[in-house]
Amino acid sequence: TTPTKHQKPPDTRPSRPTNLTYNTTTTIARPPSRPITINPTVKAIKEQNKMIALPLYLSLYVTALLPFIESSTAAAFIASTTTTTATSSNRIRQSQQQFSSVSIKPAPTVLFGKNKYANDDNKKSQEELLRDLEVSFDYEGRISSKSSEEPTGDDDATSLSAPHRCALLTIIGKPNMGKSTLLNALLSDNLAIATSRPQTTRHAILGVMTTDHCQLCITDTPGIIDSPAYRLQEGMMDTVQGAVKDADVFLVVTDVYSGIVREAKNDEDEEEDDGLDIGEELLMKLRKPGRPVIVCVNKVDLVAEDKNDKTSVYTNTPTQAVQTIQKWRSVLPDAFAIIPTCAANGPEDPGVVALRTMLLANDPSMDVGRAIRGLGRPVVGMFAGDENAGGMISEEKVREILPIGPPLYHPDFFTDRTDRFCSSEIIRETLFEQLKKEMPYCCEVRVETFDESKRYVDEDDDNDEGSSKNFTKRKAVIRIGATILVERETQKGIVVGKGGAMIKEVGIDARKKLQDFLGVKIVLDLRVKVEKNWRNNEDKLKKYGYM
Numbered sequence: 342t343t344p345t346k347h348q349k350p351p352d353t354r355p356s357r358p359t360n361l362t363y364n365t366t367t368t369i370a371r372p373p374s375r376p377i378t379i380n381p382t383v384k385a386i387k388e389q390n391k392m393i394a395l396p397l398y399l400s401l402y403v404t405a406l407l408p409f410i411e412s413s414t415a416a417a418f419i420a421s422t423t424t425t426t427a428t429s430s431n432r433i434r435q436s437q438q439q440f441s442s443v444s445i446k447p448a449p450t451v452l453f454g455k456n457k458y459a460n461d462d463n464k465k466s467q468e469e470l471l472r473d474l475e476v477s478f479d480y481e482g483r484i485s486s487k488s489s490e491e492p493t494g495d496d497d498a499t500s501l502s503a504p505h506r507c508a509l510l511t512i513i514g515k516p517n518m519g520k521s522t523l524l525n526a527l528l529s530d531n532l533a534i535a536t537s538r539p540q541t542t543r544h545a546i547l548g549v550m551t552t553d554h555c556q557l558c559i560t561d562t563p564g565i566i567d568s569p570a571y572r573l574q575e576g577m578m579d580t581v582q583g584a585v586k587d588a589d590v591f592l593v594v595t596d597v598y599s600g601i602v603r604e605a606k607n608d609e610d611e612e613e614d615d616g617l618d619i620g621e622e623l624l625m626k627l628r629k630p631g632r633p634v635i636v637c638v639n640k641v642d643l644v645a646e647d648k649n650d651k652t653s654v655y656t657n658t659p660t661q662a663v664q665t666i667q668k669w670r671s672v673l674p675d676a677f678a679i680i681p682t683c684a685a686n687g688p689e690d691p692g693v694v695a696l697r698t699m700l701l702a703n704d705p706s707m708d709v710g711r712a713i714r715g716l717g718r719p720v721v722g723m724f725a726g727d728e729n730a731g732g733m734i735s736e737e738k739v740r741e742i743l744p745i746g747p748p749l750y751h752p753d754f755f756t757d758r759t760d761r762f763c764s765s766e767i768i769r770e771t772l773f774e775q776l777k778k779e780m781p782y783c784c785e786v787r788v789e790t791f792d793e794s795k796r797y798v799d800e801d802d803d804n805d806e807g808s809s810k811n812f813t814k815r816k817a818v819i820r821i822g823a824t825i826l827v828e829r830e831t832q833k834g835i836v837v838g839k840g841g842a843m844i845k846e847v848g849i850d851a852r853k854k855l856q857d858f859l860g861v862k863i864v865l866d867l868r869v870k871v872e873k874n875w876r877n878n879e880d881k882l883k884k885y886g887y888m
Contacts, residue, residue, distance in 0.1 A: 506555040506703045506743035511588035513581065513623070516540045516564025519639040520594045523684040524548055524561045526693045527700075531858070532756055532763075533561050534770035538781065540564055541773055543573075543887065545580045547757045549750050555703040556748040559592075560584045565620060571876040576887040585626060589744055590633050590700075593676075595669070596640040597662050627673060633742050636669050636679040637696065638662060642686070654683065655691045655717040663720055670722035677742060678724050678734070681716065691715040702739040709736045761791045764855055768823055768867070771851040772836075775843065780835060783828050785875060785885060790822035796861055820864045821855070826872045833869050844869065 512520045516539035524546065525531050533546045546561040562584045563577040585591075627634050644661045645654040654662070658681060666679045678699065682692030691712075698712035713734070716723075724734045765786045773781040795818050825844075827833050837844050848867050855863040875881045882888045 503554060503703055503705070503740070504745050505747060506740070507746040507748050508557060508589040508743040509587055509749075510557055510559045510590040510592055510700070511584045512559065512561050512592045512594055513585065514564065514594035515599075516566070518564070518594045518596055519684045520564070521546070521561050523592075523594055523637060523639065523682065523693070524559060526684045526686075526688050526690065527559060527697050528755075529688040530755075532758075534766045534773075536770060536773040538773050540566075540782065541770070543577055545584050549754050549756065550697075550701065551748065551750070551752045551754070552701055552704045552706075554705070555701055555743055556750065557700050557743070558749060560588075565623065567620065572879060573876040573882060573887055576882055579888070585623065588632065590635070590742060591627060593627070593634060593636045593673075594639055595636065595665070597638060597644050597659070597665050599638075599665060599668075624672070628675065630675065634673055634676045635696070635699075635742075636673065636676050637692075638665050638669070638679060638681045639684055641681045641692070642683040655681070655715065658716075658718060658720055666720055667722045675725060679722060681720075691717075699739050700742065702736060703743060709734075709739050760793075760859060761788050763858065764788055764791065764821055765823065767854045767858060768825075768847075768851045771847050771854065772825070775847050775850065776836070780832065783832055783876070784836070785826040785872075787824045787826060787885070788821060789824055790820065790866075792820040795819075817861045818864055819855075819859060819861055820866075822866045823868070825867060825869045826875055827869065828871070828873055828875060830871055833871055836869050 512524060514520050517537075519535075521533035521535040521542050524533050525535065528548045528550060530548075532548050534541060540563065542561060542563045544563070548559045548561070550557045550559070562581045565581060566574050566578060569575045569578055641654045641659065641662045644659040646657075646659070662681050666681065669676065669679050680692055680696050680699075682696060683690050684693060686693070688694075688697075695712040695716055698707045698709055701707050702709050765788045769781075769784065769786045772784050772786070776784070798817050825836055827836060835843070836847075838846075844867055848865055851867075852863050852865045855865065872878075872881065875885075879888065
């Protein structure tokens with residue numbers, strides 16, 4: 342039959358059986374629980390040990406402190422601990438008698454400072470302790486502390502009397518003072534980028550100088566900014582604070598105009614300029630004793646009478662440089678030395694040579710007196726102490742700038758920065774030199790690809806003697822792909838230039854610098870990308886390594 346419009350069609354599915362029965366009362370039988378019984382003898386022993394352990398430990402503790410406390414106090418304390426239950430009193434007396442014959446030695450001599458409980462006859466010097474540690478901790482791959490090495494000749498006769506020294510030196514100062522230029526001059530290598538524009542350095546750059554008798558770990562920091570305008574600048578100032586916290590020696594870099602121009606404009610600002618623009622908080626840290634401070638008055642060639650002769654500034658120190666030295670001496674009266682320099686002249690500048698010689702004075706090959714005499718006429722206030730004002734300083738005091746300690750890095754170690762990071766910095770340096778006004782501060786360079794698979798291809802081809810075919814010798818090459826980040830579309834157009842002229846010029850200049858730095862042929866691919874407000878984006882700053 343055909344169902345009507347409102348009639349339900351018949352159900353053609355098979356019907357469910359109705360004769361099934363379900364047992365809902367079935368349960369799984371669980372075995373009866375059996376009580377856990379403990380051997381009465383074992384239980385009694387545990388309870389007895391609990392009663393004995395605490396008084397026994399207290400008795401041993403007091404016995405170990407007997408050489409340091411009065412006998413009456415110790416006796417009273419021991420008597421109070423023995424008043425326990427009657428069942429454990431006999432065993433407590435036996436324990437006290439057993440450990441009463443143990444002789445307690447005085448506390449060992451501390452490594453630093455004086456211990457009033459130490460015996461002067463058995464006290465070891467710091468050099469002897471370092472030698473003992475050298476023998477105790479001898480394993481493969483360990484860097485020697487240099488203090489336990491025996492002299493091999495007459496030239497090394499002073500190695501035992503002059504232990505190895507190592508220090509973390511932090512370079513600090515206002516922007517555009519020549520901190521990175523001074524780092525490169527001290528290391529005799531172009532490690533950190535340096536331009537004529539302020540705030541070029543954004544990261545802390547580590548450079549290591551190592552000799553047989555000392556190791557100097559120099560950290561270049563960004564310029565100190567009083568009021569950071571971006572989150573990027575706040576991260577840079579956090580980097581400065583971290584480097585200051587870890588420093589053993591401070592190297593303050595300033596120029597010949599610090600503290601003088603502001604006084605000439607307004608005499609009322611002289612009292613506010615006591616910090617010479619480095620900040621009151623940092624100035625208080627520099628004034629604290631314990632960590633030597635060296636001030637470097639840079640750019641003295643700008644006030645030289647003879648602009649053509651670069652060394653004439655040291656023959657007769659200009660009046661303005663002398664005033665700057667005296668001004669810094671009044672601000673930091675305990676500063677170890679205030680040295681005039683011209684870091685732009687390179688590693689052989691007399692001021693740079695004197696500074697490097699003072700820092701590495703622990704090496705017997707360094708002639709401190711000759712290096713200081715190269716600065717020309719002595720200047721009053723150059724060295725700390727009234728007896729040394731305007732005169733020379735002893736080599737013994739110069740050696741004490743660096744603390745005694747083993748090297749922190751391998752002798753071949755130069756920096757903790759990779760070639761990838763240095764490549765991005767070189768490209769950013771080129772942007773600072775090519776772009777004008779505020780554009781460089783809006784730019785960031787990220788190296789996306791760094792292919793060095795063919796970096797040593799020349800050596801591989803020379804050693805391939807087993808091949809029967811004559812392959813054409815290929816040139817070693819590194820392929821670098823970098824992205825230049827800007828904040829706005831209009832800035833992207835400025836970086837690219839008309840018809841790509843600007844980005845092409847930047848690429849040519851950066852490629853030459855990269856080839857000189859890495860020593861191989863460079864294939865450079867530059868692209869420009871817009872990252873809006875990246876200088877205030879905390880997540881992106883963390884990704885870029887600024888926080």
